[in-house]
Amino acid sequence: MKTPIISFRNVSKRYGNQEVLKNITVDIWPGELTFIMGPSGVGKTVFLRLALGFEEPDEGEIHLAGIPLSEMHISELSAIRVRHIFIFQHPALFDFLTVIENVGFPLLEHHPDMDPPYVFEKAKGVLRSLGYRGTFKKMPDQCTVGEAKLVSIARALMLNPKVMFIDEPTTGLDETTRTQVDHILVNTHRMKQCSCIVVSHDVNSALTIGDRILFFYDTQLHANIENPRKFTSHPDPLVNEFFNHGEVF
């Protein structure tokens, strides 16, 4: 029997008096390219952070890879995170390392016995396969936003993740790089059989490449759209408005 990658049961989260997520119950299954969508400030990123144990829920229970997060020791969580990688909205490259070192660094840390030149060659291969055209020895502050995003994705791919949690991969990118990132997502998902859970505002990408869309609105999971490629309209006018205009007015 398949185990969901993430399972939320009646999860709520608040910051002070402000409720961010309310009573969320959802399962995300392996093999899916799931988009998490909704207007700004509805708790999409918080959903991802909760799923990987970066924050704790105020109520409810979260299972990651079938194990309750509340019962997981930090060492267990670290071991699971190697296969379930979070790519932050901000590329978060280590500013004291070059591009190539940023990509090779996690693999070298996990496998200190590996030969560094071999790891860096592999890193170059991954960067090239993602369409990175910049120089490998430059520092992160010399990268464009698009290059930095590619480097952060390459860094995650070096560890051969089973699941990637990606927070707004196309925000701030031009149309060409946006399409390039969409291709990367599809390729990673299909070729490497890596499940992807993507927080995004990009309706077009979600409707063309997504397997499933979870639509959040007003702190709640408002709609669960299976097979978005066949999406024409939804019984809820709010969802229609979002997918037709890209925002809820």
Next chain:
Amino acid sequence: MINLRQETIQLKTFTLELASRLFRPHTQHWNMIIIGTLRMIRTCLVMVILSSLFVGGILVVVFQHHISFFRADSILGAFASSALLREVGPLLVGFLLSGQCGAYVASEIATMKATDQLDTLSSLGLSDMDLVIVPRFVSIFMATTFSLMLSLAGGIVGAYLVAASLYDMSIYFFFSKFQWLIQWSSLWSGFYKCFAFGSAIAFISCYTSYTAEKSVQGVSTAVQKTAIRNMMALIILDTFTTHTFRGLMFVLKYFGVLS
């Protein structure tokens, strides 16, 4: 309002985590530590040398005024150097280093936290403690301790230069009464303070920035808090170390370890 309970829990967790990882050989990243230490020493070297020269000089000027009243100019060098080694040198240069190295590391760690670099390490299954905090803690400890020790020597040189240029003292005359006033205990007292101040600056800077809020405002607050906490800690530690050192000397003499 300071949430004392939350702060205590954070402090306890951080201290235990740091202590447990500090002495695990496989978590030490010596290349990072050495590079970080040299970078910090390079950043503050000129400041340490300049400030220590002037601290020594000030002491000579202040003491000369009183000592000349008793026609005891021959003890000026030893008197100023003793005060410098035991109290003033480590404290004043410690203040400067808490701003220079402490604030530098605090802003670096808090910025890494605000820009998700620390969370990224966790998301890659790596430990931010092992890779960021422990190397920086050791680097800042080694850099500040070394700089403080250097400042002791710099202070004595500064004292001599001022005594020679303002009061026409020869090098022999300046150092002539050193054996009367400066014993090994003076030197050990200075070193003891250097270690204590170095540890305090390293711990406070890492702890304050590691527990900072994840925002731009969090970075500036962390830097500000680090500077204030470091200075307060140095003043408190100065009193504490003076007394504990005397106690330590008494115990060592009592058991015949020191004559």
